[in-house]
Each structure stands twice: as structure tokens, then as C-alpha cells.
Amino acid sequence: MPEYSLTTSDKLKARHASETRFRWMGRIAIFISLGFLVFMFAVITVRGIGALSQTRILLKINFDEQLIDPQKSRDPQQLAIANYKPLLTKAMGQLFPQVTDRRDKRRLNRLLSSGASFELAEKVTKDPDLIGTTQDIWITAASDVDLFIKGKTDNNVEEKLRRLKNKEVNWIKQLEEYGKIKKKFNTAFFTKGDSREPEMSGILGAMIGSFFSLLVCFIVSFPLGVLTAIYLEEFAKKSFLTNVIEVNINNLAAVPSIVFGLLGLSIFLGVMNLPRSTPLVGGLVLALMTLPTIIIAARASLRSVPNTIREAALGLGASKVQTTFHHIVPLAMPGMLTGTLLGMAGALGETAPLLMIGMVAFIVDVPQGITDIATSLPVQIFLWADSPEKGFVERTSAAILVLLIFLVAMNLTAVILRKKLEKKW
């Protein structure tokens, strides 16, 4: 008999080993999935954090009245379109008196952002008293300079292949010695719209566009979704029609988002002639997309309200409508809001359908209403990711970080809302 027990214990060992292996396979699978999540977050954070700062150059600007406002009109419109380039050229010339060659002077000016003169225009229009004075002002540097200061350029490359030649590099080093070039907090990123120049571009326009789209989406999809859920859960009797509606909602949830974009393109733009590229149309498309999510969540929430409440209300003489709207719906509201918030979070990250209805245009102005041309945050990310300029890489990552922060905030709010308001029956 000892032989027999020997073989079984051998087999048992093998079986236990395979048990351990199996368990570890599960652990490794989870580890890989979550590890990837961490890896992605880390890479995007490292790449995006740079966009929080922007290199600026300290210049002594003399707001010469002769150059900006020779008529002394102080007319804001005149001030806005005046030519501020000479002021910058002069200030740069003072910093580098040794540079005399015309071509070199032009290159010197190119250390500054090509949008720098607009910055001055903005300042002067806001405060015309500046005219005639001399001020120390931190002027936004060009994207190439910014990348150099942040150490994101490879300086071992042959001079011919570099965007910044040795001369420029020497100038920058000189500025560093004087302490006149510094990284400052990048306010433009949060207060401006899109721009062709990386150093001048911001996400405010896209954020406002997203906000308006979500607003439209909420206004349309929340009431529609909740009312549909109420009908299906509280009033509808099992019939062919309700069955069709139910199957239909489940299937709609699986339709690719890009198809909703095409629907928007041919119905909202083609048939109804709504304005193209606007948050109005974007919001409507997103609303149709989130509708199934909201309906499903709202129904689950209505179902969780115990029947005793319905019976009590009906027993006291309330009608079906009164029972539903006075008693059931208020109790189900937290769950409905949570579901809606999650649906909104999904809509915020949606890109493909918005491409279809033309929200991909290059838009500098911050939209003022739902019928202004706009983009949205994820579309802005897509546009920047496509852009060849190297300066946009860190901005894309930073925009992603902002988007993710919004998404996490919405999801967290939903979870907290559910915990706080939900009743356990």
C-alpha cells in the first residue's frame, strides 16, 4: 500500500502546484492591466507637467507714444491694432547692443513669441496710462526657446538640423546669465483659446465648448431619459411595443459613437439646418448617445424603490401618477442623478461623433454661447496630437491631464452622491 499513497501525494503536489500557478496567472493579469494604467498616467503626467510653466524673457519696454498712438487719441480700437513690434525690437536691441547685423536682429526677435506684440496690445488697451512709460515686462518666449530651456531639445545634433542655431543658443545662455529668462506659471494655457503658436495656445476655448455641449446634452437627455424610464418601469404593461422599446434601448447602447455622429450630420445639419460646428449640435448628438445609459440607470434606480411605498400611497387614495411623481421619483432621484453624472462623464470624453459634425475647426475665440463655433476638450487633444509642432506635445499631455481630472472629479462626485443620498431599504 505505501506505493499507492506515494503516487497520490505526487499527483496532489502537481495539482496544488497548478492551483498556485492558476492563482498567480489571475494576479499577473490584474497586475498587467493596472500596471498599464499607472504607466500611462505616469508618462502623460511627466510629459504634461512641463506645460504648466512657460519660458518668458524680461524686457524693458518703452511704450513710446510716437510709435503706438501718435494722434494721442487713446482710442481703444486704435490701440488694439497699433504696431507693437518696434517696441520689442528696441528692447531686444538694448539687451544685445553687440548685435547689429539686420539678419541677426531678425533672428534675435524670433526668440520672442510671434504673439508677443498682441500681449503688449492687450496690456496697453487695458491700461492706456502705460503709454509714455517704461516698464519691466516678462514677455512670452518662442516655443523653440521654451523647449530649449526645459531641456527638451537635443543639443548634440548637428547645427544644421537644429531649429536653434549656435548663435541663438549663445543668446539664450547670455539671457540666463543676466537672469532675464525664466520659467513662469503658464496662465495662457488656462485663459486662452487655440493658437497656431504652441506658446500662445490654451484650453479655455475647448473647455467652454465642452461645457456648453454638456449643458445641452444634460438639458435634453436627463428629462427624456428619466421620463422614459418612469414610463417603462411604472406605467407600461408588458406589450409588444414596450418589448420593442426595451430591446431597442439595449441595442442603442452598443451602437458605435461615430454612427451617432453621422446621424447628427445628416439629420441635425442636413435636414434641420442647425448651425454646423456648434455646441448645440454637439450636445444634441451627445444627448442621443447618453440617453440609453441614463434610461438604464434610472430604471435600475426606480426598481430599487420597494413596493411597500407604492402600495402605501395607492392605499391612501393617491392616483398612479401621484404615487409615482410624489413618492417614487423623489426616492429614486439620487440613483438617477448618479447614472446621469456617469453618462455625462462618458459624453465629456467622446470625440468621434463631434468630428463628424465639424467641431474640429481651428478656433481661436472662446465661444460665448451654444450657437458659437467651438471645439471640445477631447477634440482639442486630437487636434494638438496631430500637430507637427513639437511644442504641442507637452500641451497635449497637459490637456489630457485636465480632461482626466474633470472625469475623475465627476466619477468621484457620482460615487459620493450615491453613498450620501442613497437609502438602504
Add this chain to the structure above:
Amino acid sequence: MKQIHDLQLRRSGRIAKLKEQIIITGLVVCSLIAILVTIGIVASLAYEAFRFFQKIPITSFLFGLEWSPQTAIRADQVASSGKFGVIPLLSGTLLISTIAMIVATPLGLLSAVYLSQYAKTRTRDWIKPMLELLAGIPTVVYGFFAALVVAPIIRNTGAGFGFDVSSESALAAGLMMGIMLIPFISSLSDDVLSSVPKTLSEASLGLGATRAETITKVIFPAAIPGIAGSLLLAVSRAIGETMIVVMAAGLSAKLSLNPFDAVTTMTVQIVTLLTGDQEFDSAKTLAAFAIALLLFILTMGLNMIALRVFNKYRTVYA
């Protein structure tokens, strides 16, 4: 006096009833909108696709092996009349989806098995939301990551082994899409595995089987229909996914099954055909609707099969 009171009561009762009727009708109308959306989708896609098939015969669309939608912009221009064979797009879509499923299926299923069968409640409570976070990340972020980080890594590794890898390889897009699908598969399968009756696993464990044996030989076979359903839903999602492939896969419509090649997909072509300025009636723009119709039919079909499988499964163990 009593009569008047009665009359008032009856009248107010009638008004209340009318009000309720109106409210209920409103509710019905709202729920019909969901159907209206579907009808709208089908009608608009079918209408534009029909116009497309008037210009290009449906057979050359469905069975054509070449895709090059460049038509002449002006009437007098000499250019190719455009070839609208959808097969290369289908093969590209299939290639990328297959890669995605090869990545996502084992990872998603193993995660689901571990979470539903092994993990303690506390571990489960914080791992599950983390995985769901992966599902909540917008696809544009995955696309950006695929194009910027994953594709170069694959290209460099490939070059190290002497392979010629395209910078927009199907592999990069497929890998990334696979990662995106993991939480989708794991949460659906988790539900399915958890709904297998406890009696089955208890019987197996009671007979002396190990946990792993119970899972692979009892629970898993019992859950196969549900898991098949969840995988089908994942495939349907992979086929319809747009942003990852737009950003990481290429535009060249090639009939290739080589994962290192650049291929294009149906969704990529819809986006390229419809973004930018074009006249609305050209075969090029209409082609996008024909592709979308095909895409809609494919995903809808997969979804319906999946739902049917799910329902059957549910009735078995209800």
C-alpha cells in the same frame, strides 16, 4: 347644495383624470423617442447609402478588393474615378480587432476569474474601481498614447529584431485597443461568473477538486455562454472604436494580415472621408454613409446575438 358639491367634485375628478392622461401620454411620447433615434439612424444611413449605390454598384462595394476613394474634384480633371471596394477596410478592421481580442481576452478573463473567485472582498473593493477607471479613460487618450509611446516602442523593438515595422502598425493600435477592452470583458465576465450557482462549485470542492480545477472544469464550462456573449460585445466595441485607430492606425487600404503593416479600418475611412471640406453629394462623402451602414449592421448583429446568448444563459440558471 349637495348637488352642486357633487358636480364640482365630479368635474374636478374629470380634470384630474384628464391631467393624468396628458402626463401618461407625455411619458409614452418620451419613450418613443428612443425608437425614433434608431429609426433616424437607419433611415439616414440607408438613404445616403442608397444614393451611393446609385453611383457605385453595391456588388463592387461589397466585394471590391481595392479602396482608393480619390475622385476628380473638378469635372474636367483627369483622375481615377475612385475605387470603393470595402474588403481591404474590413480586413484591416478584422486584423486590429483580432489583435485587440488576443490581448484583452486572456487578461480580462483571468482578472475576472481572480476577482470573482479568489480575491477577498476588500481587495476586490479597490481593484474593481481601478479597472473601471481604465474603462472610463477617453479613447482619444488611448489613441494619443498609442501613437506617441506604444508605436515607437514597437517600431524600435521590431527594428532590433530586423523586422520592418511601419510607424502606424496594426499592432500598436490593436494592443492599445486590447488594453481598452480589458475592463469591459472583465466586468461583464465577472458578473457572469458570479451568477453561476454556488451549489455547482460547492459540489465540486466537496468532491476534493482544487479551486483551480473547480473553476476550469465546473464554473467556466457552466458560464461559457455568458462569457461568449461578453466577448461578442467586446468584438462589437472593437469594430466600432474610432479614435484609437484614427490616431494610431494608418490610411493605406492594404489587404494584409501582417500585424507590422499599416492597415486602415472602416471607422478611420469614415472620419477621413467626412472631415474637411467637401461637397455633400460626391461619391466620396456618400461612401462614408455606406461604410457606416455596414458598420451599424455588423455591430447591431453582434450585439443582438450577444444579448440572445445572455438571455438564454440567464434562463438556464434563473
